[in-house]
Amino acid sequence: MKKIAVFGATSAIAAETCKAFAADGAEFFLVARNELKLQSVKQDLLVRGAKNAFTYQIDITKTEGHQALIAAAEDDLSGLDGVIIAYGTLGDQEESQKSFEYAKQELNTNFLSVVSLLTEVANRFESKTRGTIVVISSVAGDRGRQSNYVYGAAKGGLSIFLEGLRNRLYHKGVHVLTVKPGFVDTPMTEEFKKGPLWASPESVGKAIYKAVQKKRNVLYVPCFWWGIMFVIRSIPEAVFKRLRL
């Protein structure tokens, strides 16, 4: 990946991932809502070796701007061979239960708007028969739990969408990487009590970089989350529904 569009570029995981690609002299098209934050990230990546970096300020959950957005990325970078989609919200589950409008917004941010971006990107990469697509999903999408199943449904839907996309684009030489982070110490999880299962955004960023080089399909990060989710997925539903998770 040398010409990379990053959606949610000011997220901790995205910025850390970009650091690794910057050292290889990549060029970036950085998309987020806040221009001042974008400038901080841009400056850091340029110092770390990025050949070039452009910023684009937009509310990415509004899908009507997506076509122009991708076109602008291709324009600025004179081409595009990679995308990183890293934005998302960990909404309030109780709010989602009370209000469909709230739940819909969560589903739009974490799933539908991502599908919109992926549709644009996939068709372009498919016709060029190359490209890398990196999307941050979540272990929360592996099984629905009462504590966050709306977020989980969005991420679960996203993971399945990516499976299908990978299956379709594999034959066209396009690599799709689904990243499933466990607990990561980022602004999204600021309120949570941290423990030994937690990872830093730096280590997650480095792991994503390596997974792109190795053309991995699904990356659980830290890797022990594969084991945890294997166990959680294996619990029979008759038992699972009785648990308070």
Add this chain to the structure above:
Amino acid sequence: MSYHSWGRYPQVEQKVEHLRWLSEIPSFEANSSYLTQGMARSYGDSCLNANGQILSSRSLSRIISFDISSGIIEVESGITLAEILDFSVTKGWFIPVPPGTKFVSVGGAIANDIHGKNHHTQGTFGRHVLSFRLLRSDSQQLICTKDSNSKLFSATIAGLGLTGVILSAKIQLKKIASAFIDSETIQYKGLDEFFELSGDSDKKYEYTAAWIDCVSSGDKFARGIFYRGNHAAKETQTKAGSKSFAIPVPIDFPAFALNKWSMQAFNTFWFHKQRIPKVSKICHYDPFFFPLDGVLNWNRIYGVRGFFQFQCLIPPETAREAIREIIEKTINSGKASFLAVIKQFGALKSPGMLSFPREGTTLTMDFANQGAKTQAMIRELYKMVLASGGSIYPAKDALMTEQMYKKSYPNWEEFLEFKDPKFSSSFWRRVMGENS
């Protein structure tokens, strides 16, 4: 939530707010007390603010600019020395002062005016700080250098985070020809041999420090291993192992794991690790400077009760006598120090108003926390330090009294003029006598 520093003593309740962007400045409320915290690698309570507010700078880890020809790097204050090294070494630049761990933030390095194996040639970290941006609780942001806001510059270096938030800093890095160190490790027997070896080595080697056995007595008293080295020239670069894999300590060791006998065994093993009195080799900078970083969470070997660090500085006039007495006292107390380090500081003056390093000898020991007995023993050692005209390093302290602090850091009164009124720490309240 309950928090502690690297020494795991004391445990305090405090609120934590994360600083994530230089463009998003926190608001300071009336009647609240604030303290910036980076990696919380201080050992005592200087990075804690019991019942107050912590501003964590951990996410301020971006590089703002770097000039490869001059080696001047401007960084956000939460970036660690490890992160700077990862970036700069391949470009031929090294941190000017490497401390015992690379997992400290630049803000913390400034606020404690840290030192390393090259104190005798380079002085403290603060001497290599060209400027920094300081946020005060009245929301003013000041650029401080040696020449502008110079008093605040001097108060903030070693100012224990009490003058406001260091947002970003410009540091002069050091030019190197390779990532490797031409090193020598030499066995010595007794303090006289240490001082002699140190006196010779400090003229020819940029980096010197020694491990010292503070457990054994008799003819093994104060034996140790002296480490010295210089950055290797390019042509001597070898394939010698670079980064080693860091081993985590997954559990808290039980209290009985570290006792007099296991310490004795460890110290004997460490002394005889090399079979010949002197070993020369070229090694990567990581094991040379940061051997303990190879064991992540090594503080867990002291168990849940944590441990106390003791680091003193004794001025040259009284150093030999006082260091000998302190080690004797330690051995007689039966409280063994697992790892002890001794080094001669040079005469280069620190820019900080409250800097710990000055010319003399520094001795570092650590003691598992076994309650009141341990504290009493350390307080005895503190008295000996004070009597010899020495001082204790605040970054490693959890026990100093108001009287001792004010006597050994006479600039504290001048410092008060520059301290931010809304900033405080558990350490500061203790040594100012505000707790009583």
